[in-house]
Amino acid sequence: MHRRALFALPALLLARASAATTLPGLSQGGFVIAHVPPGSRAALDGRALRVAPDGAIVFGFGRDAAPNARLVVTGPDGRAETMPLAVARRRWDVQAINGLPPAQVTPDAGALRRILAERERLAAARAVDTDGSGFAAGLAWPAHGRISGIYGSQRVLNGQPRQPHFGLDIAAPTGTPVHAALPGRVSLVGNFIFFGRVLVLDHGHGVNTLYAHLSAQSVTEGQMVAQGQPIGAIGATGRVTGPHCHFCLSWFGTWLDPQPVLPAVQG
Template sequence: MIARRLLLASPALLLARRAVAQELTWNGVPAQGGLLRGQALAGTRLALDGRAVRVSPEGYFALGFSRDHDPSATLSITKPDGRREEMRLPVAKRDWDVQRITGLPGAMVTPDEAALRRITAERAQLAAARGVDNAGTGFMAPMAWPARGRISGIYGSQRILNGQPRQPHYGLDIAAPTGTPISAALPGRVTLSGDFFFFGQILVLDHGHGVNTLYAHLSQRIANEGDVVARGDRIALMGATGRVTGPHLHFSLSWYQTFLDPQPLLPAEQG
Protein backbone atom coordinates (compact mmCIF):
# COMPACT_ATOMS: atom_id res chain seq x y z
CA MET A 1 0.00 0.00 0.00
CA ILE A 2 1.20 3.50 -0.81
CA ALA A 3 0.77 5.81 2.16
CA ARG A 4 1.73 9.44 2.65
CA ARG A 5 1.04 11.05 6.03
CA LEU A 6 2.03 14.38 7.54
CA LEU A 7 1.93 14.21 11.31
CA LEU A 8 3.94 17.02 12.89
CA ALA A 9 3.67 20.80 12.71
CA SER A 10 6.74 23.05 12.70
CA PRO A 11 7.91 24.61 16.02
CA ALA A 12 6.88 28.05 14.79
CA LEU A 13 3.39 26.81 14.00
CA LEU A 14 3.06 25.11 17.37
CA LEU A 15 3.98 28.38 19.10
CA ALA A 16 1.44 30.25 17.02
CA ARG A 17 -1.24 27.74 17.92
CA ARG A 18 -0.43 28.07 21.62
CA ALA A 19 -0.84 31.84 21.27
CA VAL A 20 -4.47 31.41 20.27
CA ALA A 21 -5.15 28.42 22.53
CA GLN A 22 -8.80 28.09 23.51
CA GLU A 23 -9.66 30.65 20.81
CA LEU A 24 -8.74 28.78 17.62
CA THR A 25 -7.88 25.09 17.35
CA TRP A 26 -7.75 22.63 14.47
CA ASN A 27 -6.87 19.12 13.45
CA GLY A 28 -4.40 18.57 10.64
CA VAL A 29 -1.24 20.22 9.38
CA PRO A 30 -1.07 23.12 6.90
CA ALA A 31 0.46 21.35 3.90
CA GLN A 32 0.03 21.24 0.16
CA GLY A 33 -3.17 19.30 -0.46
CA GLY A 34 -4.17 19.50 3.20
CA LEU A 35 -7.54 20.13 4.86
CA LEU A 36 -7.80 21.74 8.30
CA ARG A 37 -10.97 21.27 10.34
CA GLY A 38 -11.27 23.32 13.49
CA GLN A 39 -13.22 25.41 15.93
CA ALA A 40 -13.02 29.06 16.89
CA LEU A 41 -14.86 31.06 19.52
CA ALA A 42 -18.47 31.66 18.51
CA GLY A 43 -18.67 34.90 16.57
CA THR A 44 -15.14 34.70 15.17
CA ARG A 45 -14.60 35.64 11.52
CA LEU A 46 -11.79 34.10 9.45
CA ALA A 47 -10.18 34.67 6.08
CA LEU A 48 -7.49 32.58 4.39
CA ASP A 49 -5.24 34.53 2.03
CA GLY A 50 -7.96 37.17 1.80
CA ARG A 51 -10.79 34.70 1.16
CA ALA A 52 -13.60 34.62 3.71
CA VAL A 53 -13.98 31.29 5.50
CA ARG A 54 -17.42 30.16 6.65
CA VAL A 55 -17.61 29.76 10.45
CA SER A 56 -20.64 28.02 11.96
CA PRO A 57 -22.54 29.46 14.96
CA GLU A 58 -20.64 26.93 17.11
CA GLY A 59 -17.34 28.11 15.61
CA TYR A 60 -16.66 25.15 13.32
CA PHE A 61 -14.68 25.86 10.14
CA ALA A 62 -12.76 24.16 7.34
CA LEU A 63 -10.02 25.45 5.06
CA GLY A 64 -7.80 23.83 2.46
CA PHE A 65 -4.50 24.25 0.63
CA SER A 66 -4.00 23.37 -3.03
CA ARG A 67 -1.44 20.87 -4.32
CA ASP A 68 0.85 23.72 -5.39
CA HIS A 69 0.16 26.23 -2.61
CA ASP A 70 2.88 28.75 -1.79
CA PRO A 71 5.19 28.05 1.19
CA SER A 72 3.03 30.16 3.51
CA ALA A 73 -0.54 31.33 3.98
CA THR A 74 -2.11 34.17 5.95
CA LEU A 75 -5.02 33.45 8.28
CA SER A 76 -6.84 36.65 9.26
CA ILE A 77 -8.77 36.40 12.53
CA THR A 78 -11.45 38.84 13.68
CA LYS A 79 -12.36 37.98 17.25
CA PRO A 80 -15.90 38.26 18.63
CA ASP A 81 -15.00 41.57 20.30
CA GLY A 82 -13.79 43.00 16.97
CA ARG A 83 -10.04 42.72 17.61
CA ARG A 84 -8.07 41.53 14.58
CA GLU A 85 -4.85 39.61 14.19
CA GLU A 86 -3.05 37.72 11.45
CA MET A 87 -1.36 34.35 11.72
CA ARG A 88 1.24 33.22 9.23
CA LEU A 89 0.88 29.53 8.50
CA PRO A 90 3.91 27.72 7.05
CA VAL A 91 2.51 25.40 4.35
CA ALA A 92 4.59 22.23 4.15
CA LYS A 93 5.86 21.41 0.68
CA ARG A 94 5.34 17.87 -0.57
CA ASP A 95 7.11 15.78 -3.20
CA TRP A 96 4.88 14.18 -5.82
CA ASP A 97 5.26 10.82 -7.53
CA VAL A 98 5.11 10.27 -11.29
CA GLN A 99 2.61 7.60 -12.35
CA ARG A 100 2.74 6.12 -15.86
CA ILE A 101 -0.42 4.51 -17.22
CA THR A 102 -0.55 2.71 -20.56
CA GLY A 103 -3.18 0.80 -22.50
CA LEU A 104 -5.84 3.53 -22.46
CA PRO A 105 -8.00 3.95 -25.60
CA GLY A 106 -6.65 6.82 -27.69
CA ALA A 107 -9.98 8.69 -27.56
CA MET A 108 -9.75 8.80 -23.77
CA VAL A 109 -6.32 10.45 -23.90
CA THR A 110 -6.96 12.83 -26.82
CA PRO A 111 -10.75 13.34 -27.11
CA ASP A 112 -12.33 14.51 -30.37
CA GLU A 113 -14.31 17.76 -30.72
CA ALA A 114 -17.65 16.23 -29.77
CA ALA A 115 -16.14 14.66 -26.66
CA LEU A 116 -14.46 17.96 -25.76
CA ARG A 117 -17.84 19.73 -25.84
CA ARG A 118 -19.25 17.08 -23.54
CA ILE A 119 -16.26 17.36 -21.22
CA THR A 120 -16.65 21.14 -21.03
CA ALA A 121 -20.33 20.82 -20.08
CA GLU A 122 -19.53 18.18 -17.47
CA ARG A 123 -16.81 20.35 -15.93
CA ALA A 124 -19.39 23.10 -15.45
CA GLN A 125 -21.71 20.64 -13.69
CA LEU A 126 -18.90 19.51 -11.42
CA ALA A 127 -17.88 23.07 -10.65
CA ALA A 128 -21.45 23.90 -9.65
CA ALA A 129 -21.68 20.87 -7.36
CA ARG A 130 -18.29 21.55 -5.78
CA GLY A 131 -19.15 25.22 -5.31
CA VAL A 132 -22.07 24.51 -2.95
CA ASP A 133 -21.66 26.45 0.29
CA ASN A 134 -24.12 25.46 2.98
CA ALA A 135 -24.13 25.56 6.74
CA GLY A 136 -23.90 21.80 7.35
CA THR A 137 -21.09 20.53 9.55
CA GLY A 138 -20.83 16.91 8.43
CA PHE A 139 -17.23 17.67 7.46
CA MET A 140 -16.30 17.66 11.16
CA ALA A 141 -17.04 13.91 11.50
CA PRO A 142 -14.13 11.42 11.36
CA MET A 143 -13.64 10.29 7.76
CA ALA A 144 -14.25 6.62 6.97
CA TRP A 145 -12.77 4.57 4.13
CA PRO A 146 -15.31 4.54 1.28
CA ALA A 147 -14.25 1.06 0.10
CA ARG A 148 -11.77 -1.74 0.77
CA GLY A 149 -9.10 -2.61 -1.74
CA ARG A 150 -5.60 -2.06 -3.03
CA ILE A 151 -4.37 1.54 -3.23
CA SER A 152 -3.55 1.92 -6.93
CA GLY A 153 -3.16 5.69 -7.19
CA ILE A 154 -2.48 8.56 -4.80
CA TYR A 155 -3.24 12.25 -4.73
CA GLY A 156 -0.86 14.67 -6.39
CA SER A 157 1.05 12.28 -8.62
CA GLN A 158 1.92 13.51 -12.10
CA ARG A 159 0.09 11.37 -14.63
CA ILE A 160 1.74 10.19 -17.86
CA LEU A 161 -1.02 8.62 -20.00
CA ASN A 162 0.08 6.49 -22.96
CA GLY A 163 3.35 8.43 -22.83
CA GLN A 164 1.68 11.87 -22.79
CA PRO A 165 1.96 14.16 -19.71
CA ARG A 166 -1.45 15.11 -18.29
CA GLN A 167 -2.69 16.99 -15.23
CA PRO A 168 -1.88 15.62 -11.76
CA HIS A 169 -4.07 12.96 -10.18
CA TYR A 170 -6.44 14.66 -7.76
CA GLY A 171 -7.76 11.68 -5.85
CA LEU A 172 -7.12 8.37 -4.14
CA ASP A 173 -7.67 5.21 -6.21
CA ILE A 174 -8.87 2.02 -4.49
CA ALA A 175 -8.86 -1.07 -6.72
CA ALA A 176 -11.20 -4.01 -6.11
CA PRO A 177 -13.58 -6.17 -8.17
CA THR A 178 -16.60 -4.67 -9.91
CA GLY A 179 -19.54 -4.66 -7.51
CA THR A 180 -17.48 -3.93 -4.40
CA PRO A 181 -19.64 -1.79 -2.04
CA ILE A 182 -18.85 1.90 -1.74
CA SER A 183 -20.03 3.94 1.23
CA ALA A 184 -20.17 7.61 2.16
CA ALA A 185 -16.91 8.73 3.77
CA LEU A 186 -18.69 11.53 5.66
CA PRO A 187 -22.31 12.43 6.36
CA GLY A 188 -23.81 14.72 3.74
CA ARG A 189 -26.15 15.23 0.82
CA VAL A 190 -25.83 14.00 -2.77
CA THR A 191 -25.47 17.09 -4.98
CA LEU A 192 -24.60 15.39 -8.28
CA SER A 193 -25.28 12.03 -9.88
CA GLY A 194 -24.29 11.39 -13.48
CA ASP A 195 -22.42 9.49 -16.17
CA PHE A 196 -19.36 11.49 -17.31
CA PHE A 197 -16.77 11.07 -20.06
CA PHE A 198 -13.67 10.70 -17.90
CA PHE A 199 -15.19 9.81 -14.52
CA GLY A 200 -17.85 7.40 -15.80
CA GLN A 201 -20.69 7.05 -13.33
CA ILE A 202 -20.14 9.45 -10.45
CA LEU A 203 -21.64 10.79 -7.24
CA VAL A 204 -20.69 14.02 -5.46
CA LEU A 205 -21.56 14.53 -1.78
CA ASP A 206 -21.65 17.87 0.01
CA HIS A 207 -20.56 17.87 3.67
CA GLY A 208 -20.94 21.57 4.46
CA HIS A 209 -18.68 24.64 4.38
CA GLY A 210 -17.51 23.80 0.87
CA VAL A 211 -16.17 20.34 1.77
CA ASN A 212 -17.25 17.67 -0.71
CA THR A 213 -16.29 14.18 -1.81
CA LEU A 214 -16.49 12.59 -5.25
CA TYR A 215 -16.88 8.87 -6.09
CA ALA A 216 -16.10 7.90 -9.69
CA HIS A 217 -15.96 4.95 -12.14
CA LEU A 218 -18.99 3.36 -10.48
CA SER A 219 -20.84 0.39 -11.91
CA GLN A 220 -24.04 1.39 -10.11
CA ARG A 221 -25.26 4.47 -8.26
CA ILE A 222 -27.46 3.56 -5.31
CA ALA A 223 -27.93 6.99 -3.75
CA ASN A 224 -29.88 9.59 -5.72
CA GLU A 225 -29.37 13.31 -6.16
CA GLY A 226 -30.84 15.09 -3.14
CA ASP A 227 -30.50 12.12 -0.79
CA VAL A 228 -29.15 12.81 2.71
CA VAL A 229 -26.76 10.04 3.77
CA ALA A 230 -24.94 9.09 6.96
CA ARG A 231 -21.28 8.16 7.12
CA GLY A 232 -20.98 4.49 6.18
CA ASP A 233 -24.23 4.35 4.18
CA ARG A 234 -23.89 2.32 0.98
CA ILE A 235 -24.14 4.76 -1.92
CA ALA A 236 -22.73 2.87 -4.94
CA LEU A 237 -20.90 -0.16 -6.33
CA MET A 238 -17.37 -0.10 -7.72
CA GLY A 239 -16.92 -0.38 -11.48
CA ALA A 240 -14.78 0.40 -14.52
CA THR A 241 -16.74 3.15 -16.27
CA GLY A 242 -15.08 6.19 -17.84
CA ARG A 243 -11.30 6.43 -18.38
CA VAL A 244 -9.91 3.37 -16.61
CA THR A 245 -7.73 0.33 -17.15
CA GLY A 246 -9.61 -1.77 -14.61
CA PRO A 247 -12.25 -1.60 -11.87
CA HIS A 248 -11.51 0.84 -9.06
CA LEU A 249 -12.92 3.75 -7.10
CA HIS A 250 -11.52 7.21 -7.73
CA PHE A 251 -12.20 9.00 -4.43
CA SER A 252 -11.52 12.71 -4.17
CA LEU A 253 -11.90 15.41 -1.54
CA SER A 254 -12.37 19.11 -2.24
CA TRP A 255 -12.72 22.40 -0.44
CA TYR A 256 -14.90 24.24 -2.94
CA GLN A 257 -12.93 24.05 -6.24
CA THR A 258 -9.64 23.06 -4.58
CA PHE A 259 -8.84 19.34 -4.75
CA LEU A 260 -7.27 18.03 -1.55
CA ASP A 261 -5.63 14.82 -0.36
CA PRO A 262 -8.12 12.59 1.51
CA GLN A 263 -5.55 10.06 2.69
CA PRO A 264 -4.22 11.93 5.76
CA LEU A 265 -7.80 12.12 7.10
CA LEU A 266 -8.49 8.40 6.73
CA PRO A 267 -7.79 5.80 9.43
CA ALA A 268 -4.44 4.06 9.11
CA GLU A 269 -6.20 0.76 8.43
CA GLN A 270 -9.13 0.19 6.09
CA GLY A 271 -12.19 -0.55 8.14
Protein backbone atom coordinates in the same frame (compact mmCIF):
# COMPACT_ATOMS: atom_id res chain seq x y z
CA MET B 1 -7.73 7.56 14.91
CA HIS B 2 -8.47 10.24 12.34
CA ARG B 3 -5.37 12.20 11.39
CA ARG B 4 -6.95 15.51 10.37
CA ALA B 5 -5.40 18.70 11.71
CA LEU B 6 -7.61 19.99 14.52
CA PHE B 7 -6.53 22.91 16.65
CA ALA B 8 -7.83 25.86 18.66
CA LEU B 9 -6.71 29.15 17.20
CA PRO B 10 -6.77 31.50 20.21
CA ALA B 11 -3.64 29.90 21.69
CA LEU B 12 -1.87 29.74 18.35
CA LEU B 13 -2.50 33.40 17.67
CA LEU B 14 -0.14 34.20 20.53
CA ALA B 15 2.76 33.07 18.30
CA ARG B 16 5.05 35.77 16.94
CA ALA B 17 3.41 37.32 13.89
CA SER B 18 6.78 37.36 12.13
CA ALA B 19 7.17 33.57 12.25
CA ALA B 20 5.01 31.30 10.12
CA THR B 21 3.28 28.60 12.17
CA THR B 22 3.79 24.96 11.15
CA LEU B 23 1.05 22.53 12.18
CA PRO B 24 -0.11 19.04 11.16
CA GLY B 25 -2.21 19.28 8.00
CA LEU B 26 -0.54 22.49 6.82
CA SER B 27 0.93 20.94 3.69
CA GLN B 28 0.19 20.78 0.00
CA GLY B 29 -3.00 18.72 -0.30
CA GLY B 30 -3.74 19.27 3.40
CA PHE B 31 -7.19 19.39 5.04
CA VAL B 32 -7.52 21.50 8.21
CA ILE B 33 -10.33 21.89 10.75
CA ALA B 34 -9.82 24.55 13.42
CA HIS B 35 -11.83 26.38 16.05
CA VAL B 36 -12.10 30.10 16.68
CA PRO B 37 -14.18 31.83 19.36
CA PRO B 38 -17.88 31.47 18.46
CA GLY B 39 -19.17 34.62 16.81
CA SER B 40 -15.82 35.37 15.16
CA ARG B 41 -15.12 36.06 11.50
CA ALA B 42 -12.25 34.36 9.68
CA ALA B 43 -10.52 34.66 6.31
CA LEU B 44 -7.77 32.67 4.60
CA ASP B 45 -5.67 34.77 2.22
CA GLY B 46 -8.56 37.23 1.98
CA ARG B 47 -11.22 34.57 1.37
CA ALA B 48 -13.98 34.59 3.97
CA LEU B 49 -14.52 31.29 5.79
CA ARG B 50 -17.86 30.11 7.13
CA VAL B 51 -17.76 29.92 10.95
CA ALA B 52 -19.97 27.30 12.60
CA PRO B 53 -21.97 28.13 15.76
CA ASP B 54 -19.34 26.26 17.81
CA GLY B 55 -16.53 28.21 16.13
CA ALA B 56 -15.41 25.47 13.71
CA ILE B 57 -13.77 26.55 10.47
CA VAL B 58 -12.39 24.40 7.69
CA PHE B 59 -9.99 25.00 4.82
CA GLY B 60 -7.47 23.21 2.66
CA PHE B 61 -4.46 23.59 0.38
CA GLY B 62 -4.09 22.33 -3.18
CA ARG B 63 -1.40 20.08 -4.61
CA ASP B 64 0.72 23.03 -5.74
CA ALA B 65 -0.20 25.50 -2.99
CA ALA B 66 2.21 28.34 -2.24
CA PRO B 67 4.48 27.83 0.80
CA ASN B 68 2.88 30.62 2.81
CA ALA B 69 -0.70 31.48 3.73
CA ARG B 70 -2.29 33.96 6.12
CA LEU B 71 -5.26 33.40 8.39
CA VAL B 72 -7.04 36.44 9.87
CA VAL B 73 -9.51 35.97 12.73
CA THR B 74 -11.69 38.84 13.91
CA GLY B 75 -13.12 38.10 17.34
CA PRO B 76 -16.59 39.01 18.61
CA ASP B 77 -15.04 42.14 20.13
CA GLY B 78 -13.91 43.31 16.68
CA ARG B 79 -10.20 42.78 17.34
CA ALA B 80 -8.42 41.15 14.38
CA GLU B 81 -5.41 38.87 14.73
CA THR B 82 -3.26 37.49 11.93
CA MET B 83 -1.47 34.13 11.89
CA PRO B 84 1.03 33.29 9.14
CA LEU B 85 0.81 29.63 8.09
CA ALA B 86 3.74 27.65 6.70
CA VAL B 87 2.46 25.23 4.04
CA ALA B 88 4.89 22.33 3.69
CA ARG B 89 5.88 21.29 0.18
CA ARG B 90 5.51 17.68 -0.95
CA ARG B 91 7.19 15.67 -3.69
CA TRP B 92 4.98 14.02 -6.31
CA ASP B 93 5.45 10.98 -8.52
CA VAL B 94 5.63 12.11 -12.18
CA GLN B 95 5.85 9.49 -14.97
CA ALA B 96 6.53 10.08 -18.68
CA ILE B 97 4.84 7.77 -21.21
CA ASN B 98 5.65 8.17 -24.91
CA GLY B 99 4.54 6.56 -28.16
CA LEU B 100 0.79 6.55 -27.43
CA PRO B 101 -1.74 6.87 -30.29
CA PRO B 102 -2.87 10.55 -30.53
CA ALA B 103 -6.53 9.59 -29.91
CA GLN B 104 -5.58 8.40 -26.42
CA VAL B 105 -3.98 11.75 -25.62
CA THR B 106 -6.26 14.36 -27.25
CA PRO B 107 -10.10 13.85 -27.32
CA ASP B 108 -11.99 14.57 -30.55
CA ALA B 109 -14.16 17.70 -30.84
CA GLY B 110 -17.41 15.97 -29.85
CA ALA B 111 -15.88 14.36 -26.77
CA LEU B 112 -14.23 17.63 -25.82
CA ARG B 113 -17.56 19.48 -25.83
CA ARG B 114 -19.07 16.88 -23.55
CA ILE B 115 -16.02 16.95 -21.25
CA LEU B 116 -16.27 20.74 -20.90
CA ALA B 117 -19.99 20.52 -20.06
CA GLU B 118 -19.29 17.84 -17.46
CA ARG B 119 -16.56 19.96 -15.91
CA GLU B 120 -18.99 22.86 -15.53
CA ARG B 121 -21.56 20.63 -13.87
CA LEU B 122 -18.97 19.24 -11.48
CA ALA B 123 -17.64 22.70 -10.68
CA ALA B 124 -21.15 23.89 -9.82
CA ALA B 125 -21.64 20.97 -7.40
CA ARG B 126 -18.28 21.62 -5.72
CA ALA B 127 -18.99 25.34 -5.34
CA VAL B 128 -21.92 24.74 -2.97
CA ASP B 129 -21.49 26.43 0.43
CA THR B 130 -23.94 25.17 3.04
CA ASP B 131 -23.98 25.30 6.84
CA GLY B 132 -23.89 21.49 7.18
CA SER B 133 -21.60 20.02 9.81
CA GLY B 134 -20.91 16.61 8.26
CA PHE B 135 -17.29 17.60 7.55
CA ALA B 136 -16.55 17.37 11.29
CA ALA B 137 -17.51 13.69 11.60
CA GLY B 138 -14.05 12.34 10.71
CA LEU B 139 -13.44 10.77 7.30
CA ALA B 140 -14.24 7.04 6.96
CA TRP B 141 -13.08 4.65 4.24
CA PRO B 142 -15.66 4.52 1.42
CA ALA B 143 -14.70 0.99 0.36
CA HIS B 144 -12.33 -1.86 1.16
CA GLY B 145 -9.63 -2.80 -1.32
CA ARG B 146 -6.09 -2.37 -2.58
CA ILE B 147 -4.74 1.17 -2.99
CA SER B 148 -3.95 1.38 -6.71
CA GLY B 149 -3.50 5.13 -7.13
CA ILE B 150 -2.57 8.02 -4.88
CA TYR B 151 -3.15 11.77 -4.77
CA GLY B 152 -0.73 14.08 -6.52
CA SER B 153 0.83 11.69 -9.04
CA GLN B 154 1.00 12.83 -12.66
CA ARG B 155 1.67 11.44 -16.13
CA VAL B 156 3.26 13.15 -19.11
CA LEU B 157 1.81 11.58 -22.26
CA ASN B 158 3.77 12.06 -25.48
CA GLY B 159 5.40 15.07 -23.88
CA GLN B 160 2.09 16.63 -22.79
CA PRO B 161 1.57 16.96 -19.01
CA ARG B 162 -1.80 15.54 -18.00
CA GLN B 163 -3.88 16.72 -15.07
CA PRO B 164 -2.48 15.36 -11.80
CA HIS B 165 -4.30 12.52 -10.09
CA PHE B 166 -6.47 14.21 -7.47
CA GLY B 167 -7.90 11.20 -5.66
CA LEU B 168 -7.25 7.90 -3.95
CA ASP B 169 -7.97 4.78 -6.01
CA ILE B 170 -9.35 1.76 -4.14
CA ALA B 171 -9.29 -1.36 -6.33
CA ALA B 172 -11.80 -4.14 -5.66
CA PRO B 173 -14.10 -6.42 -7.69
CA THR B 174 -17.04 -4.89 -9.54
CA GLY B 175 -20.05 -4.74 -7.23
CA THR B 176 -18.06 -4.13 -4.04
CA PRO B 177 -20.16 -1.72 -1.91
CA VAL B 178 -19.20 1.95 -1.71
CA HIS B 179 -20.27 3.93 1.37
CA ALA B 180 -20.55 7.62 2.22
CA ALA B 181 -17.27 8.71 3.83
CA LEU B 182 -19.06 11.51 5.72
CA PRO B 183 -22.69 12.41 6.38
CA GLY B 184 -24.17 14.90 3.93
CA ARG B 185 -26.34 15.61 0.93
CA VAL B 186 -26.03 14.17 -2.59
CA SER B 187 -25.20 17.14 -4.81
CA LEU B 188 -24.48 15.33 -8.10
CA VAL B 189 -25.35 12.01 -9.75
CA GLY B 190 -23.93 11.64 -13.24
CA ASN B 191 -22.32 9.53 -15.95
CA PHE B 192 -19.21 11.29 -17.28
CA ILE B 193 -16.67 10.45 -19.99
CA PHE B 194 -13.70 10.30 -17.64
CA PHE B 195 -15.36 9.56 -14.28
CA GLY B 196 -18.03 7.16 -15.56
CA ARG B 197 -20.86 6.80 -13.06
CA VAL B 198 -20.04 9.40 -10.45
CA LEU B 199 -21.47 10.80 -7.20
CA VAL B 200 -20.65 13.96 -5.25
CA LEU B 201 -21.69 14.52 -1.62
CA ASP B 202 -21.80 17.92 0.10
CA HIS B 203 -20.69 17.90 3.76
CA GLY B 204 -20.97 21.60 4.56
CA HIS B 205 -18.57 24.57 4.57
CA GLY B 206 -17.46 23.73 1.02
CA VAL B 207 -16.25 20.21 1.88
CA ASN B 208 -17.33 17.50 -0.55
CA THR B 209 -16.39 13.97 -1.52
CA LEU B 210 -16.50 12.36 -4.96
CA TYR B 211 -16.88 8.68 -5.88
CA ALA B 212 -16.19 7.70 -9.50
CA HIS B 213 -16.12 4.73 -11.93
CA LEU B 214 -19.08 3.16 -10.13
CA SER B 215 -21.03 0.25 -11.57
CA ALA B 216 -24.17 1.40 -9.75
CA GLN B 217 -25.52 4.46 -7.94
CA SER B 218 -28.11 3.90 -5.22
CA VAL B 219 -28.88 7.49 -4.22
CA THR B 220 -30.50 10.50 -5.90
CA GLU B 221 -29.60 14.20 -6.05
CA GLY B 222 -30.81 16.08 -2.98
CA GLN B 223 -30.95 12.96 -0.81
CA MET B 224 -29.47 13.13 2.70
CA VAL B 225 -27.13 10.26 3.57
CA ALA B 226 -25.57 9.05 6.80
CA GLN B 227 -21.90 8.25 7.21
CA GLY B 228 -21.32 4.64 6.18
CA GLN B 229 -24.57 4.43 4.21
CA PRO B 230 -24.28 2.43 0.95
CA ILE B 231 -24.39 4.84 -2.00
CA GLY B 232 -23.19 2.69 -4.90
CA ALA B 233 -20.82 -0.06 -6.00
CA ILE B 234 -17.32 -0.24 -7.44
CA GLY B 235 -17.11 -0.60 -11.21
CA ALA B 236 -15.00 0.15 -14.28
CA THR B 237 -17.10 2.82 -15.97
CA GLY B 238 -15.52 5.83 -17.64
CA ARG B 239 -11.84 5.91 -18.62
CA VAL B 240 -10.24 3.18 -16.50
CA THR B 241 -8.14 0.05 -16.85
CA GLY B 242 -9.88 -1.97 -14.14
CA PRO B 243 -12.57 -1.82 -11.45
CA HIS B 244 -11.93 0.62 -8.62
CA CYS B 245 -13.42 3.55 -6.74
CA HIS B 246 -11.74 6.87 -7.48
CA PHE B 247 -12.31 8.69 -4.18
CA CYS B 248 -11.73 12.44 -3.83
CA LEU B 249 -11.92 14.98 -1.02
CA SER B 250 -12.15 18.68 -1.80
CA TRP B 251 -12.73 22.09 -0.28
CA PHE B 252 -14.76 23.99 -2.88
CA GLY B 253 -12.67 23.83 -6.09
CA THR B 254 -9.50 22.70 -4.33
CA TRP B 255 -8.72 18.99 -4.46
CA LEU B 256 -7.24 17.67 -1.19
CA ASP B 257 -5.41 14.48 -0.26
CA PRO B 258 -7.84 12.16 1.56
CA GLN B 259 -5.26 9.56 2.61
CA PRO B 260 -3.65 11.45 5.54
CA VAL B 261 -7.05 12.06 7.16
CA LEU B 262 -8.43 8.55 6.73
CA PRO B 263 -8.05 5.97 9.52
CA ALA B 264 -4.71 4.17 9.22
CA VAL B 265 -6.54 0.84 8.82
CA GLN B 266 -9.52 0.27 6.54
CA GLY B 267 -12.48 -0.39 8.78
